[in-house]
Each structure stands twice: as C-alpha cells, then as structure tokens.
Amino acid sequence: EQNYELLFQEDIGLEVYEEHRLAKRKSVTLEELDGEKFSMLSQGSSMRKTLDQLCRKYHFIPRIMIETDSDLVCWQYMKKEGVVAFVPTLCEELYKPEEMKIIPIDQKDFCRYVLLVWGEDRILTPEENMVRAFMVDYFQNITARSFKNSGGRQERKRAFAQTFGYFDLYVDGSPVYFRSRKAKELLAFLINRRGGMVSMESVIDTLWPE
DSSP, rough: OOOEEEEEEEEEEEEEEETTTTTSSSOBOOGTTTOOOOOOTTTTTTTHHHHHHHHHHHTTOOEEEEEOOOOHHHHHHHHHOOBBEEEEEEHTTOOOTTTTTEEEEEEEEEEEEEEEEETTTTOOOHHHHHHHHHHHHHHHHHHHHHEEEETHHHEOOOOOEESSSSSSEETTEEEOOOOHHHHHHHHHHHHHHTTOOOOOHHHHHOOOOO
16 A cells, blocks of 8 residues: 555647648547557556556557657657657657647547655655655646646647756747756656656655755
8 A cells, every 4th residue: 555646647649740641630539540650668667557558448559660768769760650659748848859749639538647656654754745745836837837828728838858968948949947946956857767657765865865
C-alpha cells in the first residue's frame, strides 16, 4: 500500500510530420490509426509502460516500426518513413520542432497521471514535506503556462525549452520568468527524465544536494 497525491493529468496525443496525411486533422480516433507505422519508446521505460497499458485498455495494437528513446531518431523516421508516435502533449510541446504536429486523440481518458507517491507507513520529514508542497504548487500552475483563454476557447501557445548550455523556457518567443530558481530547476529535471518515474528522494538530492 502507498500514499499518493495527484499532481496533474496529461493527455496523450499523436505526433506526426507536417506532411503526414493526418497532420491537418483536428483530432483522430484510435480506429483511424490502425495500420499506421509507429515509433515507440524502448521497452522498460515508465512512459512506454503507460502507453502499453493504454493500448491494452482500448484494445489497440500499434504497428511498431522502430523502438527508440532518441527524439532525433524518432523525428527522422517521421520525416523519411511517415511513422507516428504517441506523446504526452504538454511535455512534447516544449521541445518538438516546428514541423512536427501534435493531434488530439478522440478517446476518453487516453492520458497519463503524474503522481507523487510515498510508502503508507512513511512519515515525511520536514524537508520532504517542503518538496511535496513545492511540487503540488508547481504542477497546479503548469497547465496555465501552456494554454491561454481566448474568446471562450482554449488556444495553444508555442513553447520551446532550450536544454543545451543554460536551461531556458520560451513561450511564443518570449522567455518565461520563474518565481524561484528551484521551480526552473525542477522543470529542467523533469524534462530531462522525459516522462520517466521520479522519486521524491531523487528530487531532493538534485535540487537540495546539501
């Protein structure tokens, strides 16, 4: 048994190259993807496990052409071979190339949940409670950074994460200023993990090494 706290829910979308036959669609169904060539993450990653569980849940069997953890390799196959990929929409929007498009999938609950988990009998230390409060506050605001309300409809902004050299986040070409240095470091750490499982201990060791 474990204690957990839901941090946020993220839709899974379909990423395609801009010249793919589905690139201009507003949404797609899983049935329409039958027969498409897929790029999937390597076996064993937590994101791959989530995608496999979703596919089993909705009785969808992807036609896997390549398994890779490299975004560059995946994007090359999208351009040259016309493959598609399931991706977490908010995270992928941060660093995908402009020519790659993300299409919503018209399937209820085709999403992943980001949870903060700790043992049932574990009493959190003051430092761990500080991290817990920090992460809850951070994720409560993360979706607001990626969307704006325009005339009663949700309009997606263009986000870009610079990960070489100094880490910076840009939305519609403008730099994002974080309320604290630790919030910026946490985002960089999570992007680096690419949807993988992150323990509270690893966050503490990385952001508060002292």
